[in-house]
Amino acid sequence: MDNKEYVDLVNTGKYPDDVRIPIDEPFRDLRGEIKNLWLGHSGSITFISSKSGAVRANHIHTDGDYHGTYLISGSVRYVEKDDAGNITLEEIFKPGDMFFTKPDVFHTMIFLEDSEMITVNGIVKNHENYEKNIVRK
Numbered sequence: 001m002d003n004k005e006y007v008d009l010v011n012t013g014k015y016p017d018d019v020r021i022p023i024d025e026p027f028r029d030l031r032g033e034i035k036n037l038w039l040g041h042s043g044s045i046t047f048i049s050s051k052s053g054a055v056r057a058n059h060i061h062t063d064g065d066y067h068g069t070y071l072i073s074g075s076v077r078y079v080e081k082d083d084a085g086n087i088t089l090e091e092i093f094k095p096g097d098m099f100f101t102k103p104d105v106f107h108t109m110i111f112l113e114d115s116e117m118i119t120v121n122g123i124v125k126n127h128e129n130y131e132k133n134i135v136r137k
Helices: 003-011
Strands: 027-029 032-034 044-050 055-061 067-073 076-081 087-093 098-101 106-111 115-121 134-136
Touching: none
Parallel strands: none
Antiparallel strands: 027 032, 044 115, 055 106, 055 134, 067 098, 067 115, 076 087, 076 106
């Protein structure tokens, strides 16, 4: 599956089982490269930096919100849990990896070193509505 096929599934509410978002081969020429990360619709794109040891997320997105996360630098331990608190997925992501969080999935990110990432969000996320579609446990 390529990036557009993956994102098309997300945009139609048919969320793929694999959290790893495929990134197609970049376009390269003498000037450098262009890497397409999300070939489809989204609500907003956010840049986030995190210090080593920081814990982010630790929540559930409701009302159909989701995010794809592209790790620019650092590393993160990504964990998903079921309603009983059992770990259902645990992976370490490194720079250049992109992963997806479905709506209504409890997830946590633990940063193993100083990190920078970009998230592609299903809704517009700004200071006014960031917590609106989040349930914390």
